[in-house]
Amino acid sequence: MNKVLTLKGKFEQRKNPSQPGAPKLPAHSIVNSKNIQLLINDLIEMQQYWAKRTLLPKMLISAYYVKIAAKSNRICGFFENKSIKPNNQIVGIKFGEGPKHIITYFVSPEVVAASINNAKEAMRILNEQFSGQVTDEIFNDKHTFSPIDFDKYSIPKTTFQKYIVDSYYVEKFDVETANVPEQQSAIVTLYDTGESVVSLLKRMGIKVYNERLLDNGTVLLDKDSVALLMQRAPYLVSMATKDISTLAPSSFIALKSQEKAKIPAPTTEPTIGVIDTLFDENVYFKEWVDYSQLIDPNIVLEPEDYLHGTEVSSIIVDGPSLNPTLDDGCGRFKVKHFGVATHRKFSSFSVIKAIQEAVTSNPEIHVWNLSLGSKAEVNDNFISAEGAILDKIQYEHNVLFVIAGTNKDETDVAKHIGAPADSINSVVVNSVGGDKRPTKYSREGIVLSFFTKPDASYYGGDQNTPMRTVNSNGEAYVAGTSFSAPWIARKLAYMIDILGLSREIAKALLIDSAIGWNRESSHHMLALKGNGVVPVRIEDILRSDDDEIKFAIEGRSEMWDTYTYNLPVPIVANKQPFNAKATLCYFPKCSRNQGVDYTNTELDLYFGRINNKGKISSINENIQVDDEPHFLKEEEARKLFRKWDNVKHISEILKTAPRPRKVYNNPMWAISLKTKERLNNNDGEHTKFGIVITLKEMNGVNRLQDFIQQASLKGWLVNSIDVQNRIDIYNQAEENINLQ
Numbered sequence: 001m002n003k004v005l006t007l008k009g010k011f012e013q014r015k016n017p018s019q020p021g022a023p024k025l026p027a028h029s030i031v032n033s034k035n036i037q038l039l040i041n042d043l044i045e046m047q048q049y050w051a052k053r054t055l056l057p058k059m060l061i062s063a064y065y066v067k068i069a070a071k072s073n074r075i076c077g078f079f080e081n082k083s084i085k086p087n088n089q090i091v092g093i094k095f096g097e098g099p100k101h102i103i104t105y106f107v108s109p110e111v112v113a114a115s116i117n118n119a120k121e122a123m124r125i126l127n128e129q130f131s132g133q134v135t136d137e138i139f140n141d142k143h144t145f146s147p148i149d150f151d152k153y154s155i156p157k158t159t160f161q162k163y164i165v166d167s168y169y170v171e172k173f174d175v176e177t178a179n180v181p182e183q184q185s186a187i188v189t190l191y192d193t194g195e196s197v198v199s200l201l202k203r204m205g206i207k208v209y210n211e212r213l214l215d216n217g218t219v220l221l222d223k224d225s226v227a228l229l230m231q232r233a234p235y236l237v238s239m240a241t242k243d244i245s246t247l248a249p250s251s252f253i254a255l256k257s258q259e260k261a262k263i264p265a266p267t268t269e270p271t272i273g274v275i276d277t278l279f280d281e282n283v284y285f286k287e288w289v290d291y292s293q294l295i296d297p298n299i300v301l302e303p304e305d306y307l308h309g310t311e312v313s314s315i316i317v318d319g320p321s322l323n324p325t326l327d328d329g330c331g332r333f334k335v336k337h338f339g340v341a342t343h344r345k346f347s348s349f350s351v352i353k354a355i356q357e358a359v360t361s362n363p364e365i366h367v368w369n370l371s372l373g374s375k376a377e378v379n380d381n382f383i384s385a386e387g388a389i390l391d392k393i394q395y396e397h398n399v400l401f402v403i404a405g406t407n408k409d410e411t412d413v414a415k416h417i418g419a420p421a422d423s424i425n426s427v428v429v430n431s432v433g434g435d436k437r438p439t440k441y442s443r444e445g446i447v448l449s450f451f452t453k454p455d456a457s458y459y460g461g462d463q464n465t466p467m468r469t470v471n472s473n474g475e476a477y478v479a480g481t482s483f484s485a486p487w488i489a490r491k492l493a494y495m496i497d498i499l500g501l502s503r504e505i506a507k508a509l510l511i512d513s514a515i516g517w518n519r520e521s522s523h524h525m526l527a528l529k530g531n532g533v534v535p536v537r538i539e540d541i542l543r544s545d546d547d548e549i550k551f552a553i554e555g556r557s558e559m560w561d562t563y564t565y566n567l568p569v570p571i572v573a574n575k576q577p578f579n580a581k582a583t584l585c586y587f588p589k590c591s592r593n594q595g596v597d598y599t600n601t602e603l604d605l606y607f608g609r610i611n612n613k614g615k616i617s618s619i620n621e622n623i624q625v626d627d628e629p630h631f632l633k634e635e636e637a638r639k640l641f642r643k644w645d646n647v648k649h650i651s652e653i654l655k656t657a658p659r660p661r662k663v664y665n666n667p668m669w670a671i672s673l674k675t676k677e678r679l680n681n682n683d684g685e686h687t688k689f690g691i692v693i694t695l696k697e698m699n700g701v702n703r704l705q706d707f708i709q710q711a712s713l714k715g716w717l718v719n720s721i722d723v724q725n726r727i728d729i730y731n732q733a734e735e736n737i738n739l740q
Helices: 033-051 110-131 157-169 197-202 223-232 301-322 348-360 387-394 485-497 505-516 523-529 636-641 704-713 723-734
Strands: 005-008 012-014 029-033 059-065 092-096 100-107 133-134 170-174 186-190 218-221 237-240 249-256 269-278 289-293 334-342 367-369 400-404 425-431 454-460 466-472 473-480 546-559 563-569 578-586 601-610 616-617 647-651 669-677 687-697 717-720
Touching: 005 186, 005 334, 005 704, 029 157, 033 059, 033 110, 033 170, 033 237, 059 110, 092 237, 092 334, 092 473, 100 170, 100 636, 110 133, 157 170, 157 223, 157 269, 197 218, 218 223, 223 237, 249 704, 269 301, 269 348, 269 485, 289 647, 301 473, 301 485, 334 348, 348 367, 348 387, 367 485, 387 400, 400 485, 400 505, 425 485, 425 523, 454 485, 454 505, 473 717, 485 505, 485 723, 505 578, 546 669, 578 601, 578 636, 601 647, 601 687, 669 687, 704 717
Parallel strands: 005 546, 269 334, 269 367, 289 334, 367 400, 400 425, 425 454
Antiparallel strands: 005 717, 012 563, 029 133, 059 100, 059 170, 092 100, 186 218, 186 237, 249 473, 466 473, 546 687, 563 669, 578 647, 578 687, 601 616, 601 669
16 A cells, blocks of 8 residues: 655746626527616616615616526626625525526615616617627627727727627526515525614614624524515525524434443543533543533533543443444544534524634534534525535634535435535535445535535434433444544544544545545435545555555645646556546635625636647646637536536546556646635635545556656655554644653
């Protein structure tokens, strides 16, 4: 087995050299006067609708697109004025049937009136100069507009072009209203109107106290306030979820009295944070757990409230002793356990507040386990309030959440995962049995019709091989995703806290190990198992086969292109006999109010040889920023190249009779990350990323030392992840030194 390497060196940065061109129509498209007239009619109806509603100074208008629209295909003529672009007036995005984008804008009456006038003028030009209809071939030809005297019209050529293109991509304008849980309290998010939620609701007769605010746009309302809001201003609600959640079920297979177990006192072991139900301080490993109870003291507690949380912590502290077949080689961990819920229904709002308090007050904890989850399914059009807060915490702090994928009753039909397992930045874990097949209680992703959740799977116990844990009553034989997640938390804490790896690299190594060389191709299995099953032993994550060169590399995105063209790949007989794969992880800022377009930043990965044109021949044939013209739909970019996903895996297919790669004039390989922004807020600046790359020698030869030598000659600082050496360094760093 070869050790995984780490490469440290410099990534170069450059700005985007290209400039936006004139608006163009897609291939085989036609726009006629009727298209524009229908949109004008819609906007006139919007004026009439909002004239009767004076609560807001502006209008909430939704544009229904003909498809999933790339950022470049969003409207750029309608709703534009000199001071603000249409994209900066977006307050909500979701999918309609198709799927197709429905994007909500908050625009002033003056802007709407100007849009109507401009659209009328665009229609006039279309009628007079193009007989009321234009095709993409005519419209996209720059010579088409030379004979037209735009001085006799009230809009310039560019504005005309924008309105024509907008009229192709937008079917209609309308007003959206949200579905809100009835007759119960709810966590409600209002559209961003520039006015504080407290002030806005107060003008409707709804009083809100600051402790009920989750963020600037989200508030906890009781059932009477929800009813009043829906009566007076239903158009204000962007999204809503019920506050009282029912815990997803876990299977308790058997119980028996606890044997007298022994465990040494904790020393320098790292700490994992646990957010769960309560912890019983009478168990044998109590010295390893620092316990805080954060639930309302007025709640009457029951013995069952201590079971689940105690069981989860027992795996983190002493899982390998309780389950020798799952001994991961990671040792024991200390736990800081926060009891935030009972075994019955709980307030999602209260749990969110407790998590925020726990993380901010314990910055030394890098890995947090959250095995609580809702019985209800996540929404198709927005991330849960719980998931969004976890994503925000991970963007702002150097922490990583490991979340159980939630369970269903075995009698249930297929069921989507529950909050907060829709958190994009977190590692979400589902369960498999000993045969590596999904368990009967596993629930399904995908999230927002696109993101791969769960991220991976692990052993969580089943009827044949239950998980052995400890709770208040003794030994408990259980099953559930709640008991898969702690094992993954242990592995990540080992890599981050003991080995000193960044969370980006640790997450990439974990997911890369689950995928291997044969990623699950079945959509159904991907939705149940995620990227695959993580190996049991930690060394199987930190080592590779003898014929593989695996290395981790990290950096920061500072500009549009973050790149290195300086990766040496060994040459044999003037060929490079390697298959390659790469896994990228980063933690982007996310915007819940953007709905289905949730991640603000995209890191577009290119990795491969440098061809004789000086371009990267990426191993996944990524063509998104190619100089050559390509008609690549947004749906295809997301499916083929995981556009907007914060976890990307690209891989060549292993063949039975592989052919070594041609060596180009420049024998180096390259990495390039193109940074793209959705909101023009530069949210991607300083984004840290981690990439794990594997080169597999086609003839089974070990060429690790060749690679190390060549990488060192090219200026890379090469180190191997030597587990024992790093454990020694960790232990020395944690020793207490007495100065006398």
